[in-house]
Amino acid sequence: MKKLVEVQNLTKYFPVLGGVFSRPIGWVKAVDDVSFHIYEGETFALVGESGSGKTTCGKTVIRLIEPTKGKIIFEGKEITKLSQSEMRPLRRSMQIIFQDPYGSLNPRLPVGEIIREPLLVHNIGTKKEQEDRVVDVMKLVGLSPEYLHRYPHEFSGGQRQRIGIARAIVLNPKFIVADEPVSALDASIQAQVLNLLLDLQKKLALTYLLVAHNLAVVRHVSDRIAVTYLGKVIEVAETTELFSVPLHPYTQALLSAIPVPDPDVKRERILLQGDIPSPINPPSGCRFRTRCRFAKDICKEKEPPLIDVDGEHYVACHFVKKGKKTEYTVS
Amino acid sequence: MRNYLIRRTLQSIPIILGAMLVSFIILSLVSDPFAAMMENPKVKLADIERLRKAWGFDLPVYLRFFKWFGSVLTGNWGPSLLYPGYSAREIIFRALPITLQVMGLQFIFSLIVSIPLGIISAIKQYSKTDYTLTFFSFFGMSMPTFWFGLMMMLLFSVYLKRPSGASLLPPGGIITPGMESAPFLARLGDRIQYLILPVIVLSLNSIGSWVRYMRSFMLEVLHQDYLRTARAKGLPERRVIYKHALRNALIPIVTLIALSLPTIVSGASITEFVFNIPGMGQLILNAELKNDYPTAMIALTLSTVLVVIANFVADIVYSFIDPRIRYA
């Protein structure tokens, strides 16, 4: 399979200002030395809780946030060092869908203008062609072109999310970062939008980088999943593999914490102790060790590398060895 | 907090310097202070030349500024050109307490009136009381200070008379002639009579706008989730308002009041002019119009420093009311 996106040692630190001269006195290590790749046509998911850096990571991949270190390779070409104006032509092939259907549409522009803007900016076609394209895309995402001249506030959350999707696909991109695309929507609307995303992927041969926290959603739409914790990727695997054989203790706890809509399922829940530590002062060694029931001294001293334990199943834990051999025990 | 204080102090310095420079440049545009002197036959031309040189009028403006600034730092604030024989310092320290009295009273009076009215207006939103208060705040906000001053003078000194035939309140000035050596209480009573009108006139504007601001900050707070929590705990409504809502609504008011200080000083100058009060405002106006720029500059600088200090104090007060502001 061809790799569409490759991310190598990606790092993003945000400064924490302070002191007499408002100089950085610390860094929020939002994304810290993360590597992964995304195959063409697949849905690759970054899952994690708040503070895991998944959203920052997703936005950095398409250079909406400037990386501190590391390499981003898109279609075999390194884009990390490109200036924003050099990036502009590339934006035709990479797009983003946002979480907040209320904040992501300019309230002063009518819907038709919002969807047409990418065409306008990239100077594609005549005005007539652009307008035709807008109508086509609106139909494609399930919006009636009648509402071309309406303003965002006249639409419901689900419809706004469709507008955002229309804007993202109007340029026919190859790659879309979907940042929590359904988490702000009502349950009955979530399914509609998920169906739309799946449907568009098939029709337009899209590659998705899905950033999400809802594991049921992620399981339904993704091919491969990377689990993030405090700026690190701690486990990467194919979806079915990850759900059937989670190897990292954090992944196990995360999966067990998901509530299931079935009163008969009474699961053994792995309750994690305490809170997620601050990304400004992450724990030494393995970042999960403060909440891990298997933590030993080595976890404090050494950071576990992300190793391939079984063909495309990567885990970063001292006690998971090649061949999915797990050696952790409760101390 | 310590770092923050240091940083704020450091930040204030360029602001004060900049403000001095701007004032200096504008004042030196006004005209040559020595031109007027030349018309006075008693002053020798050589003396004028000497003064000119001493004040750096042979230099370009920016160099003159540094010369002046240097002498200010060494404590030599220069002579008053408006009141020959006096130093600028003497003139200013005679005017400053009067202005501080007027402004201090105005400040306290405005706060005492506007904060409760703002709260009432917010709690009773869309009631008759609210509409009435709203109308009167607009009334206050829209009133040109000097004109209101004239109208009040008209009312209290022309239309309203004491049985003795004297006017109810003195139309201007700061002291009844002959009262200078009266006992303290008598002097105090006399002073209060003179201050009533200026303070009311000056307060009107700030009361008008502070009531509106207090109302809107309070309304904002009244819609916060934590007030619902407070009510859900079973707290009496009084406690919900005065403990939970008020403190949060006061946070933005502190900043706002600090920011409105320059306007108060500006307002003071014209009010002092109207009521003929020998305070800083009138002094600055007179000094700059009569080309007494040593006095005008020092007076302006002092006003600026006052404003900067007030902003500084406001920030510290702010950090006490709002625990979220923790200065690194």
Place this chain on the structure above:
Amino acid sequence: MATEYALEEVEKKETYSYWRMVFKRFRKHKLAMTGLVILVAIIITVIVGPLIWRVDPIAQLEGPYELLSPSRDHPFGTDDFARDVLARWFAGGKISLMIGFAAAVSATIIGAVVGLVAGYFGGVVDAILMRIVDILLCIPTFPLLIALASVLGKGVWQIILVIVVFGWMGDARLVRSVVLSLKEEQFTEAAKAIGVSPSRIMFIHFLPNVMAPIIVSTTLGIGSSIVYEASISFLGFGVQAPLASWGNMLQNAQQYIWNAPRLVWYPGLAIFITVLSFNFIGDGLRDAMDPKLYR
């Protein structure tokens, strides 16, 4: 398949553009409508008045006509220079309104540009511009306004310039803070993701969103500029006689306050009511354009 869904319904109702909705809400605001009606009445009076009352506002009447009480010939009486007060009231109103309008609009434009630039670019540009704003906001401006007015001369345009010099900082701060929050909005990020250029983001995406606070601030600014003009002219540094403005009509009135208080009443009341109307209108616009209503 997505295309097989029934295309989603949007509420069937008449659709309004933003400005038409603002207008609808504004019309419901009683104080604002009162203000608007009064203001329009004042403007019409000031324009139409001189066409009916054809008396030269500048001419001094021959003979002992100083400080005449109101009469048939002079409904508002005459002033200390034996000029017809009603005619001066009309002429002065035109000047005062024009100064207020021109000064407020120019100050807002300058402030908005500074605010947009500072907020959008940030960094050094922002730091420098905002320090200038801080400095100017710390100085008690009124005494300097007078000083500057006494230098620049006493024509209408000079007065406008003086008011503008010290009047743009508030708008700059306001616009900057709005821009800073717009920069954090997701639609800005969306625009960047599309590849929209900075200038287009500024003018197509930000400008319409800062229009609401700008319009409110201009409206309130007209009121305060009128007061500024009046204060300067009252002290004798504004519009110079024989030209009339509501402010300079008050200049000498103070001296005659004991025997001709009407000279203080007419122009003063006009200023007050005009400013009051602008404040009412500004408040109504603020409510009508509240961004919370149109998310």
Place this chain on the structure above:
Amino acid sequence: MGNNELLLDLRNLQTYFFTDDGVVKAVDGMSFQIRKGEVLGLVGESGCGKSVASLSIIRLVDKPGKVVGGEIIFKGEDLLKKSEEEMRKIRGAEIGMIFQEPMTSLNPVYTIGNQIMEAILVHQDIGEEEAQKRSIELLKLVGIPEPERRFNQYPHELSGGMRQRAMIAMAMSSNPDLLISDEATTALDVTIQAQILELMKDLQKRTGMAVLFITHDLSLVAEMADIVAVAYTGKIVEYSDVRSVFKNPKHPYTFGLLRSVPSLVNEQRKVDLPAIEGMVPSPYHMPNGCHFHPRCPFATDVCRREMPELEEKLPSHYARCFHPVEVSKEVV
């Protein structure tokens, strides 16, 4: 399920909002019952009136909202007939409440300890010192480590999970008979949510209080509740014990909702989910007849004409539907 004594009996509650654009019937004839020691899960999407219903119970609906009809019988007495002062004594003492956003629900300018103590002092006749001791015990009870230190901290110094624990401590301070939890875990991360759910279950078992558990998440209801009430456009459309609702949903809305949620066990991934079409109608333009009919695959003429009643379709399983779902009717 504890004993069978009725604690809260909501009868035909109607709470309307009188806005400039018209009347919004946020809660339009809602009825349900909670027995002592029982957990009732009230579930529905945004705009179904679940939060307004909970605020109506403690009579804290903000203007322009108003309870216009119905009865709220709590411990045998109608809360709607109580004076404000009597109501105040019930709030926080007999009915505790926790909200969705622990950040905005706590007053930012007072310490956690101050806010918990206040709740104790207003209802209990004890001194400050005693109240402080009680508060620290409560913080310990809800699993906050170092309670003495946390007592003096401000909300912004705590994490989201800790804040929600503090909210729970506050709500539990007077041992309420009924705890209303309005989307209490929605803003939290999954692993933190799991902690809070365990805590609530534990406290509920220990104290035997009843819980009105409001959420939009069906899975949480399956986990927490004994009885489930499904709300749609201000009305209860399905009402039964939790197993019956999840195993044998009668209302097409519940049925559709259950099928549309992506599952953790389903073999089929990356296929279309059986979504419910359309969207919740605008509160200003409710459809005639059954409010769900425009989205319902089983709708017939009668549904477009008449609003169905909440009827018993199975033993103690109620649904508001003319054409309750049967297994055979399932659309593939």
